[in-house]
Amino acid sequence: MNSQETPATQSAETSDRPAGTRSWLREHSELGVSVLLFAIGVLVLTDALTMEVDISQRGPIGPKTVPITVGVGLLLIALLLAVDVLRGGRGEAEGGEDIDLSEPSDWRTVLLLAGVFLGFAVLIGPLGFPVSGALLFWGAAFALGSRHYHRDPLIAAVLSLITYYVFDNLLGVPLPGGPLMGVL
Template identity: 40%
Template sequence: MRSDNGAPEAPTTPGQPTAEAGPPPSDAPVRAHDEPPRRRWGELVLAAATAALGVYVLVAAGSITVPGSTNTLGPRAFPYLVGGMLVAAGVVLVVLFLTGRAGEEEGGEDVDPTVRTDWLTVVLLVVALVVHVFVINVIGWPFAAAVLFAGAAVILGARPWWRAALIGLVLGLVIQVIFGGLLGLSLPAGPLLEGVPFLRG
């Protein structure tokens, strides 16, 4: 990969498939850190889901078959413990949320604390991954990897799209040669490259 940060941001090319990944479309230009802390209901959902998983673990642990020979701690005891911990942690977190003590989100070098969550990007990235999964066995790993790389890069703001596609293709093929050819990992090369000797270990 070459650094090309000197290149000016090219305007969005018309007719591009997945280019609508700019700033989130709906929100008014309100900065997240200026407003009073909002209730983020997703946090409540996560805490409740933790507790719910715990309840499930407690219930399901009761149906684990215990072989008759065990006279001490069987296969159920630890699941009961884990289920109890999940319920306890989940309930505490729900209470914390309801009393207004929300979690601090994780920082990071590339995270801009002033922007709001761009859900569209998250959804599109997941879509790119799922597409990748389903095309591996159709077009072969190197091309599926190129699809994933180019898709994710464009979703994250790479322009122009063909450069991302080109880099993805080169990366996919290089990895195929190194891992498939040299290290003997049996990555499927796909119908297009079938029979190219150095791509398979």
């Protein structure tokens, strides 16, 4: 301790260190995205390399090709992003959005949407996709502010039936039809 340093100045110096660390982390917060991309890339590569492949059905491009390519791409993007952030690159600010970042979150809308999704998950088994999907579409429109009480349920029903038909008949993805599909 120098003769000019007092315990008060020494404690002020030590309290600045965490603030400096926090400041550095705040300025380089995009590194979190890089770490997340890297972890997902490692997970994808690990999964792809441990995949068991039936050799008899092997063509010129095996089933491991796409996951390995995606995993390597994720690792490469994570590395390039980390280098860019450490060199001083920053993501563009939210200039294109029509939101005021100083306003608080709209928790009513968030909770209504969460309730709609939870209701859909509970009702899809007993009511089937066409009915529960219509309730999902209508409930989401209502939660997001639409108040057309005659038009919205009709649009939701048509959208739900089209979605059911496309997935069940055209794409071959079976969805629960529910009691109304026996009638239709």
